[in-house]
Amino acid sequence: MNLLSIVRPSFRFALILAAVLVAGAALAQRGRWWRGGGITTDRNGVPSWEVEENFPGDLFTFVRIKYDSYGGRGGGGGWATDYRDSDLNFSLRLQQLTSMKVNPEPIVLELTDERLFDYPFIYIIEPGSLVFDQAEVEALRRYCLNGGFLMVDDFWGDSQYENMRRELERVFPDRKPFEVPLEHEIFHNVYDMKEKPQVPAINAARRGMGGRGGSREYASDGSDTSEAHYRAITDDEGRIMVFICHNTDLGDGWEKEGENQWYFEEFSVKKAYPMGINIVTYAMTH
Template sequence: MRRWRRWGLALLVLLPALTVAAQGFRGRRRAPGNDPNPNVPYDGRFTFVRMRFEPLGGGWDLKWDHDYPRAETHFMKILEELTTVKPFLEGSNILAFDDPALFKYPVAYVSEPGYWSMNEQELAGLKAYVQKGGFLIFDDFAGTPQFRNFEFRWMQAFPGMTLVKLDRSHPLFDSFYHIESLDMDHPYYGAKAEFWGAFEDNDPAKRLVMIANFNNDIGDYMEWSDEGFLPIALSNEAYKLAVNYVVYAMTH
């Protein structure tokens, strides 16, 4: 694994030179009526799974689809280039928490949890997914009201599972890349990023079951990484974090 770190970082720095075919909508928001691509069949490879939900406030902006599908398309290419993980490159999946197919996939990504809502079936599905070993990545939310909604929804499913602000000492930040600093800014709002997690039995010595990128948006950094729209250094950090999340989840 250390061998991959040495040459992997060099590739990551050269990310803008990688040619990755963009799929579908190329902006931050998909237009109304621009339906997601069909889900792909399970074949044992690591597949990017994005969770869908009914957003608070309604409207055509679905929230959960922000940065889709470019963020996952770019990330799967990076994951293939830099690690021994065998990712599914031909597409990704969009699932709800009450979909039994979710249990086939060890990692799930939730965008905009500041607008997240769930019904009783989805709550039960979320709880079962985590209890069976699933790992969640929450991303793209900022500000106190959005954090409070995220916290409320999490506590609905796990009333006794405390949210903990993580620092660089946690093994997740050394699972593949050695993340030297967690000093990042939100790509648009300038807020300082924070990283929150939750542990099995509230025991930091046990498995971390989720990571929340608060005041951050690594999906956006990955979406625009081939455009030069956002700083290359921060796009690199976003990829390093995302790779670490997957490697941690696959090894714990």
């Protein structure tokens, strides 16, 4: 058990992360995930849970970023891909599998929303056609350099990555993304990842030898998508402030956990949730 603490004075919040209570093997031992013990509301079957009313700010809230700009170079979907089941399921698993206090209601914000600085973690999905306007560029730069953490997920192939790289270059013209080595703590801080996980969309998942999962994801530009890449942009202290999950779709592993038992066991349990929990743990402790 590791005692984790938050060092993030630039944010207007008092979120406290206590000890992480889950061992690396816990996911695989569950078989099917337990969803009981909550208050089922209009959340597509995902239960809610009680939060401490006296400390409404002492919660981790999953924040998805809404963007309206299209016309990028790589194609792909939009900000609402996998919404809202992905965000609800991931929030539930954080609440169940760690001692983190989690808001049962994930939210959606735009980068220019003044509330952005109340939340230390934000999520952008399907950025193959994303083009920031100048106000978004400035807001994201200020957010990250003041201690915020951006996770980018679910885009495939060279042209979609190139679109995201160019947009991030506008945000950080003096910083370039680099491939994060498997030895980095973000792959091991809660769950000990033996490889960089690749999670395909559920309709692109394939069963290989011995039931082992693989991907049939294809890029619209025909480029190679066989290998997942995890890249980062860091601040002057070496803290990851942008974590880029390329040629993988962690969000589908969260959203689709209840649709197919094999996909759930092979991708949600082994890859999507462990990697997501590792990412959030890193974000909240650096």
